[in-house]
Amino acid sequence: MSDPAINAQAAPLTFRFDWIETLKHAVLIVGALIVLLPFYVMLSYSLKSQAEIEGRLPTGFFGAQQMTVDERCVARGAPDRDAIAAAATRFPGASEREIANALAREVEASCMARPVVYNYTTAFTEAPLLRYLLNGIIVTASIFLIQVLVALPCAYALAKLRFWGREAVFGLVLFCLLIPVHAIALPLYVGLSKFGLTNTYAALVVPWTISVFGIFLMRQFFMTVPDDLIDAARMDGMSEYAIVWKVMLPTAIPALMAFGIFSVVAHWNDYFWPRIVITGDRSLFTPPLGIREFRSDLDGSLYGPMMATACVIVTPLIVAFLVAQRRFIEGITLSGMK
């Protein structure tokens, strides 16, 4: 990140010191700090112990990383009567109370962990986080695949084939673009529960199988593909199906990637729809539901692990975005190009 002080120092050497430019940077930096604040909180707290988070121990970004005792682990390992009786041979001559205390100390020693290790391991053990991530991948990938399977041939037909009713179909696509799927969640939910499909993968995927936006986008793209290409393929004796998947699909890769990013980001982060159709069955939770659940059964001792969960859920897309920024921005702003 740029720093106005550094700019000001470097200025005389490289270019004329510019008050306006510095002021612009100052405004942009303040904005950037506010934008980054929750990311800072999330990452920093995922590294800290409970005491540090509650402000009882003031520490920096990384926390002190002092070994801390995991109270829940201690509670789980608390010695009962049988354990004390079994351990009596190890402490000859000690009273029952002394043995209990010695065992408690041992449990405590085995429950020591660095906050960062504790937070992230708890995030994965307290709830089936890996399962949530897997569900997220399954759902977003199947949504995207089906969207392409449905939209691509339709877009090709709308752009390159002439048939009776084509304008009507395209008109319908334009009308459907008006409908936000979230807004019709209620009748969809009623329909799915009539068929007993709530709490299934199908429920998570079905409403998104049709992307009128995808059809529209691909159609606009195919309009720019020269007819000669398709005619040449027909001359070679290719069927229309082969043309769609072997000629049109490869030419559409850049547009498809942009659309894919758009689709994956939307559905990986979607909370509303899974919240409605998945009730209770943890094995079907998507990552957003997972973190929500973590928060709702928060008993006040799991802030660190919760922030670790948030980090784990947010990181894949952020990293992908940082790696392929240009493509992501293209993909996300696609909707702006209509």
Add this chain to the structure above:
Amino acid sequence: MRAPNQSRAHLWFIAPALVLMFLVLILPILIAGYMSLTNFSLGNDGADFVGLKNYTDIFTKSTYEKMFGATLRYVGVTVPVSVALGLGAALLVNSVTRFSNVYRTIYFLPVMAALIAMAIVWEFALHPQIGIVNTTLERGCGTWLEVWGWLARGCADGFPLWLGDRDYAIWTLCFIGIWQGFGFNMVLYLAGLTGIPRDLYHAAEMDGTKSGWEKFRLVTWPMLGPTTVFVVTISFIRSFQVFDTVEALTRGGPSKSTYVMMYAIFEKAVKQNLMGIGAAITIVFLAFVMVLTLIQRWLVERRVHYV
């Protein structure tokens, strides 16, 4: 028809999309329209036809008055602020000579991050006692910063509870919404800015336009017209649909001050199984969104002729 083998192919290409469009998009609207006239609930097949009662309820009962109030407050603040900030950020990022990519990346980060996760982080940052926001504000107590009346009052009587505070909750949600959305608007505006031909600025200079503000008013702003129409519409639709932050952080409270429409649909229909009233809100909601989008399309088509 050009080739005989193509005459049937289009049917197979169009049919799946048509069937799904009907089943997933059109049919649900019809069902919602019908349900909104009944007192249907899941698990109870015998629904009574109640006419327009659900609609008269929506437009007369105080709960729904609060619902419209909260929705309008949220939309009324989030849309103009996130559009203005998006434009401002785009102009600034576009005009600095260095690091513009860094700023663009940072401002775009919230768009990528799962809103539900970040909402929970914000809730934590806004925690009345241990949150970073209030602890930072407390540090300003006893310093010259107390000349700011609001801070002085906070130091004396305690700082707001933010999400738990009836007077602050909706504005706090607006803030989170703006935080999340303005980077998206910025990127759209940046795309719009690159589309403005340099020549226009030269021409404006030739005509004696000197100040940056005049150039903005005469060239940039009119040329960004189509972008603005789109950015405003999409911001409207997004903020009308606000749900994640409400459901996770306030559940429509305190005292219904954040009871926005999407949450009302969720609460009435899914949690309380009052499908009729939920469907009626759905229809009202759809009407809002469709009218907005149609206005946008009309504006865009009108603009095309003179830009």
